[in-house]
Amino acid sequence: MQTPVIGCIRTRSSVDHRAVEEESMSNEAKEVTGLRPRVNEAREFIEIAKDFKRPQELLREALSNSWDANASTASITIEPMSAPGNTRGRKKQLLNITIQDDGEGMNEDEIGYFFNLGDSHKPLGSIGTKGHGTKIYYKSDGIRVTTHKDGMTIEAATEMPPWESLKKGIIPTYRYKTVPNEGGIRGTTIRVSGI
Numbered sequence: 238m239q240t241p242v243i244g245c246i247r248t249r250s251s252v253d254h255r256a257v258e259e260e261s262m263s264n265e266a267k268e269v270t271g272l273r274p275r276v277n278e279a280r281e282f283i284e285i286a287k288d289f290k291r292p293q294e295l296l297r298e299a300l301s302n303s304w305d306a307n308a309s310t311a312s313i314t315i316e317p318m319s320a321p322g323n324t325r326g327r328k329k330q331l332l333n334i335t336i337q338d339d340g341e342g343m344n345e346d347e348i349g350y351f352f353n354l355g356d357s358h359k360p361l362g363s364i365g366t367k368g369h370g371t372k373i374y375y376k377s378d379g380i381r382v383t384t385h386k387d388g389m390t391i392e393a394a395t396e397m398p399p400w401e402s403l404k405k406g407i408i409p410t411y412r413y414k415t416v417p418n419e420g421g422i423r424g425t426t427i428r429v430s431g432i
């Protein structure tokens with residue numbers, strides 16, 4: 238009996254033809270279960286960050302987060318990044334942006350949500366729901382956060398240039414340390430360099 242050839246195309250070379258035949262011989266009926274689709278994490282970070290196209294969207298995301306943290310004041314300082322490398326090979330002038338508020342700040346879990354993608358745990362009625370907003374900061378050379386909550390101060394920072402890493406398919410890692418908040422300071426300061 239002739240072996241059935243699945244997917245054989247007439248115009249294939251004889252070598253290709255043999256490869257298809259060999260493959261088809263091991264093509265016994267099977268069922269594969271429990272397969273988990275994978276996420277290309279670096280690409281997702283890039284796509285979400287790119288969804289924020291206009292510069293004013295950063296201001297909206299930052300102010301929304303300060304509002305949700307019940308801040309009564311928030312300030313945003315925008316400065317041109319000084320040379321060298323202030324354009325990262327593009328025509329566009331890169332900026333250093335600092336966002337400072339007097340809101341409730343972040344604990345260790347919330348610092349995680351800040352850097353995570355799609356990991357929002359805000360109460361109903363908040364502006365933020367998606368866990369996408371801060372990912373606009375990944376279009377930069379560095380992110381640093383100082384925040385105060387529950388008697389602790391947390392200092393967190395990316396350990397590698399976020400945008401460059403993502404473009405290489407690497408999720409930029411971050412680190413943080415906690416120290417007692419002895420001065421009773423409130424709020425959060427976010428410094429984004431080279432955005």
Ligand SMILES: Nc1ncnc2c1ncn2[C@@H]1O[C@H](COP(=O)(O)OP(=O)(O)OP(=O)(O)O)[C@@H](O)[C@H]1O
Binds near residue numbers: 352356359
């Ligand atoms: N200024 C801030 N003060 C306190 N927590 C903050 C601040 N900025 C960000 N966060 C924390 O970081 C998390 C991630 O922020 P992000 O803006 O990405 O998501 P979101 O606000 O929850 O949802 P959305 O994508 O709809 O804005 C927030 O859920 C919050 O816990």
Ligand SMILES: [Mg+2]
Binds near residue numbers: 298366369370371
């Ligand atoms: Mg937000």
